[in-house]
Amino acid sequence: MGSLIKNDGHISNTVNNMGPYRALRGRVNDLGYSLDERLMPYLELAGFGSIALIRTFDLWYDLISKLVKRWRPVTHAFHLQCGESTVTLEDVALQLELLIDGSAVTGISAIAEPVSLCYSLLIVSPADAEFNFTSLKFSWLKANFEHLSINATEHEVMCAARAYIMHIIGGLLMLDANNNRVHLMYLPLLSDLQNVRSYSWVSAILAILYYELFRTTKPDSVDIGGCLLLL
Template sequence: MIRGSYPLLAVLVERWRPKTHTFVLSVGEVTVTLEDVAHIFGLPIDGEPVSGWTDSSNKSTAYAHAMYLPLLRNFEQIHTYSWGTACLAHLYRALYCASRYDTKEMDDPLNLLFVWTWERMPCISPVSRHILSPAEIPVAMRWSHSDRSTTWLEKTVVTFRHDIDYMQEVNIYGSNES
């Protein structure tokens, strides 16, 4: 489990534009892509669609939503599904819902969102990238057990806004890797 920060989440949701599926930042518009999902989680992004009906108000403590259980029945077929696409769609939907004025919390694709943010915006990451293990797929593994500094844990919405507003660039994968 990757622990993020509510203030960081609040600042990201403030900058999310549901119509374009982008974060509007001082350096331009950026978004989480299928390539990002494959890089962060190592999930396949080609293959059969992962689909099904779900009632999003039906909260569950299970690790997999019940709608996915029929897809998991045949272990030989699991690799043929585009799990990365489903993961990205879930993130976009959760950000759309979280960006509504009447929403108080966000659904749970937060590991993807936080790792994407820390990889793309190192100036707001909880740990300096040079002390992390080298980036290997899945990249999320290098963030899963990293210790957060007390200073980072105490950051507020105001400090995250400042950090994001004054950052100079957003990393793309393959550049500035540790």
């Protein structure tokens, strides 16, 4: 591996030099709460219907750690004894049933009026005292959207669908291993649920996974994020 990586800063060199064993950590991947069947038409409209059916699963972090030791950042590939292998756009599209082609998933990192944005698209917002918040806690999403009223209007159901998609994005597809939150910059992309499928979510998911694999090749990294289900 040392001859393949040729990088003193790579975790594989630490292992080759008899350094301490490192097992990466990550958050438990699940969607937080049971899916209300009334949300499904809107999740399917947005292109997230299949992903919404994924339930809690266990990750083998020892195996993921071993894969990271085989990751070469220059080629974005795992160097294995049988040759090179990697996660491709097609892999992501087939496993998650998302489209590859589409507009880039981009957003504003600092939302000017986050409270107004949440009231507009979710009907509810975190404490008004937090004027400058940039993310939503999963616990807050669960507390406010887990139990949908039996008399919920179509608008309320659509808002609950947006909240569920936010949980999917931050808890499964593009998760941050150090944070139990999802960034608010994704919420404006969900304003028109019919338009959500026009974005290339596959490209964004793969880019973040590649970044996490690159970042965790550093020996001092202990947490890994991204869509680990793909590994």
